[in-house]
Amino acid sequence: MFSVVIPGRPCLTDIAVLDAQPNGQATKFTFTIPAQPAFNHLVVFLLPGTVLPPDTAAAIYLQSPNAKPGPNGPEFKFLGAIGNEKPSAIFKVGSGQPRRTEAQEEDEMLDEDTTRPLEAPNSQYVLGISIEPAQNVAQQMAALEASRAQTQSAQPSSSTDLVRMTPQAKQITTKTLAQRIIGNAFNFLASFAESNPNKQGEEVVPLKSFRDWWTKFERRIEMDPSFLERDEQV
Known part of the structure; x- marks a missing residue:
């Protein structure tokens, strides 16, 4: 149903099914992604011919190698979603990043930076996809x-930014x-x-x-x- 692309790597199709409804419809999936070589972006998309059930969307989650422990294991961070009307999306790995347009994200994908700390050689990311209401x-x-x-x-603005001043x-x-x-x-x-x-x-x-x-x-x-x-x- 889904696939993942990371710049500079082959397209990922090795998906694991974690959960399914009584009617056999799978609802939760994961991809395991090696942390090295380093990457900052990933693309998640529906495979051709895939149609999600009505009034649902595919929520995208990411568990980093350094994820904080939670009651059910290391935490997953919500990245965004895709659906029948938007079958693909670009996501930035990391937190605290300002919102970018999709065009800006696509441009930045071609210039991956290496400023993030390197994870351990054998560490992995886990990408979770959940079909939800x-x-x-x-x-x-x-x-x-x-x-x-x-x-x-x-975030502090530069001296060239146009800032709307509001009283109090x-x-x-x-x-x-x-x-x-x-x-x-x-x-x-x-x-x-x-x-x-x-x-x-x-x-x-x-x-x-x-x-x-x-x-x-x-x-x-x-x-x-x-x-x-x-x-x-x-």
Whole structure:
């Protein structure tokens, strides 16, 4: 169903299935990736002919060789998602990086830097792919975007940057940003909710509606990067 490309390496197709539903539909997969030679980006994509179940998306997670231990083993970091309407995506390995456009990510892939500390020669990354309800993935995407916005706002600007000065500026917490992004998504997606024919009393939102919200949200961020920091944002 999926494949992975790392610049300078052969295409990865050796996928392991971890979980499947009673109907036999696999839902969780992993790729094991040697940490050496060093890399900063990877591409995850759906293989031709692959179609995800309706109202689902493929959430992408990464476990680094130095991942913090958790109650169920080393932690996986959420990177993003792909779906039927966006069957591939470029992800940057590492944390605390400002948001880049896909074109910028593609350019940087051709110039991999070696500034990151080298992992042990035999260490490995584990890339996890989980087919999840689109609404769950949308919440994770919103929280990820909030974290990126918080990181970006904390970075000092250069003297040539255009800075919008606001009176009595106040610090916005990551939790507040996440709540505002999720609220923005909920308000937009609520109008597209439909009754689930398979479960009475439950509503579902088409994945296309989430993609439409995401496009609109990114466009607004580009036009007004600070709108989430204002109390009157909608």
